[in-house]
Structure formats: C-alpha cells, structure tokens
Amino acid sequence: MTHDSFAGDSAGAESPHGTDETRDVATDGGADAAGADSVTLDPWGSSTVSDYRKLFDQFGIETFDEVLEEVPTPHYLMRRGVIFGHREYRAVARAMRDDDPFAVLSGFMPTGDPHIGHKLVFDEIIWHQRQGGDAYGLIADLEAHSARGLSWEEIDEHARNYILSLLALGFDPEEGDLYRQSTNREVQDLAFELGIEANFSELGAIYDFDGETDVSHMQSVITQMADILYPQLEEPKPTVIPVGPDQDPHVRLARDLAARVQYFGVTEAYASFETGPKEGALVAEAYEVLCERHPDETIRCVDAANYLEGEREEGATDETATTLDSTITMLREAGKEPLRPRVRIVDRNATEDAFEALIEAVDGEKRVYDEHIDTFELAREEAEDLAREVEVAHGGYGFCAPSSIYHRFMTGLTGGKMSSSVPASHISLLDDPEDGYDKVKAATTGGRETAEKQRELGGKADECPVYELYAYLLADADDDFATEVYEECVGGERLCGGCKEQAAELMEEFLEDHQEKREEWAEKLDDLDIEFDSPRAQT
Numbered sequence: 001m002t003h004d005s006f007a008g009d010s011a012g013a014e015s016p017h018g019t020d021e022t023r024d025v026a027t028d029g030g031a032d033a034a035g036a037d038s039v040t041l042d043p044w045g046s047s048t049v050s051d052y053r054k055l056f057d058q059f060g061i062e063t064f065d066e067v068l069e070e071v072p073t074p075h076y077l078m079r080r081g082v083i084f085g086h087r088e089y090r091a092v093a094r095a096m097r098d099d100d101p102f103a104v105l106s107g108f109m110p111t112g113d114p115h116i117g118h119k120l121v122f123d124e125i126i127w128h129q130r131q132g133g134d135a136y137g138l139i140a141d142l143e144a145h146s147a148r149g150l151s152w153e154e155i156d157e158h159a160r161n162y163i164l165s166l167l168a169l170g171f172d173p174e175e176g177d178l179y180r181q182s183t184n185r186e187v188q189d190l191a192f193e194l195g196i197e198a199n200f201s202e203l204g205a206i207y208d209f210d211g212e213t214d215v216s217h218m219q220s221v222i223t224q225m226a227d228i229l230y231p232q233l234e235e236p237k238p239t240v241i242p243v244g245p246d247q248d249p250h251v252r253l254a255r256d257l258a259a260r261v262q263y264f265g266v267t268e269a270y271a272s273f274e275t276g277p278k279e280g281a282l283v284a285e286a287y288e289v290l291c292e293r294h295p296d297e298t299i300r301c302v303d304a305a306n307y308l309e310g311e312r313e314e315g316a317t318d319e320t321a322t323t324l325d326s327t328i329t330m331l332r333e334a335g336k337e338p339l340r341p342r343v344r345i346v347d348r349n350a351t352e353d354a355f356e357a358l359i360e361a362v363d364g365e366k367r368v369y370d371e372h373i374d375t376f377e378l379a380r381e382e383a384e385d386l387a388r389e390v391e392v393a394h395g396g397y398g399f400c401a402p403s404s405i406y407h408r409f410m411t412g413l414t415g416g417k418m419s420s421s422v423p424a425s426h427i428s429l430l431d432d433p434e435d436g437y438d439k440v441k442a443a444t445t446g447g448r449e450t451a452e453k454q455r456e457l458g459g460k461a462d463e464c465p466v467y468e469l470y471a472y473l474l475a476d477a478d479d480d481f482a483t484e485v486y487e488e489c490v491g492g493e494r495l496c497g498g499c500k501e502q503a504a505e506l507m508e509e510f511l512e513d514h515q516e517k518r519e520e521w522a523e524k525l526d527d528l529d530i531e532f533d534s535p536r537a538q539t
Helices: 052-059 089-099 116-132 141-147 154-170 185-195 198-205 215-232 245-260 278-292 301-310 319-336 352-363 381-394 433-442 451-457 465-474 478-492 496-524
Strands: 085-086 103-108 133-138 179-182 239-243 262-270 342-347 366-368 370-377 405-407
Touching: 085 245, 085 262, 103 116, 103 215, 116 133, 116 154, 116 405, 116 465, 133 154, 133 185, 133 215, 141 215, 154 179, 154 496, 179 433, 185 433, 198 215, 215 239, 215 245, 239 245, 239 342, 239 465, 245 405, 262 381, 278 301, 278 319, 301 319, 342 381, 433 496, 465 478, 465 496
Parallel strands: 103 133, 103 239, 133 179, 239 405
Antiparallel strands: 085 405, 262 342, 342 370, 366 370
C-alpha cells in the first residue's frame, strides 16, 4: 500500500496502449509477454508485472473499463487506461454519484526522493479528494525502519519531501489527513486488534516470510492493514486504496481481516443449510432450471437433488464429483423443504445482544436459526447496511471491505524498469529542472532506426518511454493533446528529436512550477498537524 510498499515503485516495463480518442483503451494489459506464464506479486520485491491480463485470472482483479462509465468525470489516468484494474470500485463510484461519504488512502515509504512514478498515486489521492472523498496520506515510517532498515534521520528527511510534493500537487490538508504510522496511536491500537485475526502461517504464505523474518517486519504488515481500515474508524464507508499491482497482497489481506472482525457476514442462500460457493452455485443452477420447467410448482430440495443426479457427467474430475456428491447429500437430507432464494445474515463475532438486536431489526418474513437469520424481503445490499448499522450500535467496527484501483507501472527513461536506484531511469520531483530536461532528451524512444523509416512505418508509441511521459503526466487532462502526439507518432509525422524536445521543455516547466509550489508549502509546514522530527531514538 505504501509507495515502495503500498503502491510499489510505480515503475515497471509496461506502457499505456493509446488514448481514449484514438483507440479502445487497453485495460486488459496489452499483448502477452513472452514466457510470462505466471505472475508473482511481491510488495517488497523489484520484479515487474509482465502481463497485466494474468492478474485478472490469477488474483480476481477486475478490468477498470467495466466500471469506467459509472465514474463521474473520470480522471485522465482512468480514461487513458493507465488505471487498468480494480477491486469493488463500484461502491466508491456509487458513493460519488449519490454524494455519500467515501474515502481514499494511500501511503508512501520514505526510502528516497519522490519521483514522477509516485506522482501517479499523489494525483489519484488528490482527484478523489476533489470528488468529495475524505483523503488520507500517510508516511509508512515504521515499515521503512523495519523492512528497509532506514535510520530515523533518513526517514524524517524523506517524509518531509513526500508531504511537500503531495501538497504542491494539490492535496488540501485542511480537508484531508496526513500522518506518520509511528505517531498515530489509533492506527497502532487498531493494528493490535487486527493482529489477533492473523497468524505467522498466513503471513508466511502471502509474503513468503520464514524463520529469518524479523517480528518488526511482520508487525509492519499488520500496521498497513490498520492504515487501510483507518478511514473507517469513525464511520464505515467505501474506501479506495490506489496502488500498483504489486501491492495487491496487502489489499487482499486487508479485505480478509475486515471480514474477520465483522459481527455479521451476509450471503445468499436457497435453503436452511449452509453451503460453500461451489455447492451454492449448483443449488442455484438447479433452482433456476426447475423454476423454468415448472413455473407453477413449489421447488423442493429433493427435486433439486434429483435434477443434479441426472446432470452428473461421466469423466468429471474428482473435485467436481465430490462437490456434486456433497451438494446432493445436503439436498436429500433437507427432503421436502422448499427451495427459495433468501439473504442470509450469519453470526461471525456478534455479542448476544447484537444478534438479538439484529433479529428485531429485520422486518418482514424471516427465519431465525442458532447462528444465522434468513430474510426473504431484504436485498443483499439492504441486509449488509442493516447488519453494519446494528454492529456499530453495539460496539463493532462495521468495516466495509476496502476497494482498490491499480495503475500501470512507468517504464524507465532508459528502458526497462524505472528505479529509484538508477538516476537516469527516473526523474525526481526534486531534480533541477534543467536536469529533468536533459534526462528526457537522453531518454530511449520507440522510434525507428532512421527518420526515413519513421516517416514510412511510423513510431512505436506503445513501446516509448517518452510517449508515456505525455500520457501519464505531460498532457495532463488534455486528451486532445495526448491523442495528437500518439497519432502523429504512429502516423510517421512526428520524429523523435522534436518529440523529445517538446517533452523535455514541458518537463522542465513542470518541475519549475512544482518546486515553486513546494517552496511555498515549505514555509507553511509548521502549521500542519504532522511531526517531521521523529521522537523515536535516532538509530
């Protein structure tokens, strides 16, 4: 979740595929990368994500183009496919449309200077704040100290630089919240409670921790989980975490922990017995088919068992056959009980008083069991809201599962990965503007071997780090300009020398303006409610 952790390094080897004006936005990750049979997501690693499409299949990340139309006035990073994936962002988009409360949070691990890759996350936080969201920017100093071994003096210096750039780009500190992990007691207390729900085996499986992993590193993970859920401490609400795809393990764990501490879980069911997702899908299939065949009859569990028995396929895998057998067994044991869709509210951690209050709160037809309530008149979303309301009223957190959006990594100016440790590959937001100009002028391009071939065949904008600068940063919200650069490049009208000159001049102007604003904010930092001199031992 922190940049260099939450949001990764925002630096990888993929590029956006055109703009929304010239072609369909490619939010599916583009062409297959050779040999990329699997994807490993490592929040502290340096590997790039070679094929974004694999994230959809392997980790359940959804393509952002499926939700784009639901977002009011989407950010240009969304329109251009730089933000390519999401988890449950619809809840955030709905809150924007309905003017309901929502939040955005992302963090930055202060291990070096902020650079143009970090600007993606800065922009995403600021845009959500301007859409009406409660915005949180945090400095992951505990993680920097435990996972990267930085001294507190180094952390203090870098923390100041990250906050200054965030403010200079437009973050409103009066309407938002800036904090350090090490000085936020509420975050640390929440981390302690969340830690009860996690164990070493789980962290080892997710993050490849072993017997040599120090305890502080593991604690820093749980602290990040508390960061992700922190915006909901006062009021449960949809919360989005903008990250690079390498940070998805953090998001998944936070969503799991949010569910584990809930008093109630809400699912859909067809009968009084509990089913897993696979068994439930079979029961739903049987119910729908039988309703179509016998619209005027009551469908009973034994009817569904007979249907599934008749649909048994020869040669099915052992897993499929086992699931089918267990489903048929449950249905036969239920016998003549009618199959009927219902929303089920399950008691996970509720107090006795909270469960009794929920029973009273569910209006209309319902069935009450020892550990769940089935309601026949509430929609799932209504049941979730009601369960959350009862939980909060009885001392629970009532967390909504955090949402996330995922942006593509930026290619290094020298090709390959943009890396903070390779100065020529990135442009720091603290670079002298003239140095920024020189780096762009020296950058690798997607041009042809000669100007003649460029005019004949066109440039390869999709593989060009300089075009990325236009699409990610230099064109800002001007889609027409980004489109013009792209079309002129691939059409052979734009040659690399002139293109780089224009990009270099724009970069120089951007850095000059950004650093002027940083200086203005530097004079006002003392007025902010954030500590830049760590009270911790300077070791």
